[in-house]
Amino acid sequence: AQKITQTQPGMFVQEKEAVTLDCTYDTSDPSYGLFWYKQPSSGEMIFLIYQGSYDQQNATEGRYSLNFQKARKSANLVISASQLGDSAMYFCAMRERGSNYQLIWGAGTKLIIKP
Amino acid sequence: NAGVTQTPKFQVLKTGQSMTLQCAQDMNHEYMSWYRQDPGMGLRLIHYSVGAGITDQGEVPNGYNVSRSTTEDFPLRLLSAAPSQTSVYFCASSDRRGTGANVLTFGAGSRLTVL
Numbered sequence: 001a002q003k004i005t006q007t008q009p010g011m012f013v014q015e016k017e018a019v020t021l022d023c024t025y026d027t028s029d030p031s032y033g034l035f036w037y038k039q040p041s042s043g044e045m046i047f048l049i050y051q052g053s054y055d056q057q058n059a060t061e062g063r064y065s066l067n068f069q070k071a072r073k074s075a076n077l078v079i080s081a082s083q084l085g086d087s088a089m090y091f092c093a094m095r096e097r098g099s100n101y102q103l104i105w106g107a108g109t110k111l112i113i114k115p
Numbered sequence: 116n117a118g119v120t121q122t123p124k125f126q127v128l129k130t131g132q133s134m135t136l137q138c139a140q141d142m143n144h145e146y147m148s149w150y151r152q153d154p155g156m157g158l159r160l161i162h163y164s165v166g167a168g169i170t171d172q173g174e175v176p177n178g179y180n181v182s183r184s185t186t187e188d189f190p191l192r193l194l195s196a197a198p199s200q201t202s203v204y205f206c207a208s209s210d211r212r213g214t215g216a217n218v219l220t221f222g223a224g225s226r227l228t229v230l
Binding site for chain 2: 004009033035043044045047050052091093095102103105106107108
């Protein structure tokens with residue numbers, strides 16, 4: 001079974017609109033962390049945001065926020081006021097406490113921002 | 116501050132040839148890992164290390180060897196390259212101390228083609 005599911009292979013969004021990228025996960029470990037990374041066409045992996053399973057509030061980092069719904073096991077990335085430079089692949093990943101720091105990755109969502 | 120340095124960036128091999136992908140980090144990170152990225156599949160863990168002298172297998176270890184003689188270096192060896200090993204390879208490292216995100220810092224990637 002997939003531990004990390006990103007159901008949107010690709011998305012087109014108009015510039016300046018908000019974007020929500022979906023991520024659902026599957027774990028029985030009560031202690032885990034969820035990560036979002038961005039991969040622009042240049043290929044590097046850029047860390048965006050992190051949410052711990054025990055964090056009381058949703059994580060935010062500038063224009064990025066994480067809509068964390070623990071009971072539904074979802075950790076959607078929200079990008080406010082999208083920009084052309086947000087066009088990239090976006091990956092959701094999870095680390096479980098018992099995983100010895102290994103990350104499990106989703107297949108990614110390709111986001112294209114239209115001018 | 117170089118972060119994680121991978122070499123080479125591009126490599127073309129013939130089936131059966133051997134090669135080593137180099138990875139070095141200057142952040143004194145205990146944890147280092149190698150991932151491969153294939154289209155539509157996200158990142159998959161090949162091997163990882165939690166400190167000098169300690170290595171372990173990830174999800175897709177077959178055909179690859181690693182060693183960790185120093186904290187800084189974590190080379191990935193392909194002993195007899197196969198076309199199925201055509202991929203983009205990422206080295207990544209993180210701190211292990213304490214709790215929290217322990218965010219992975221990635222190298223720029225190495226694109227390997229096996230003919």
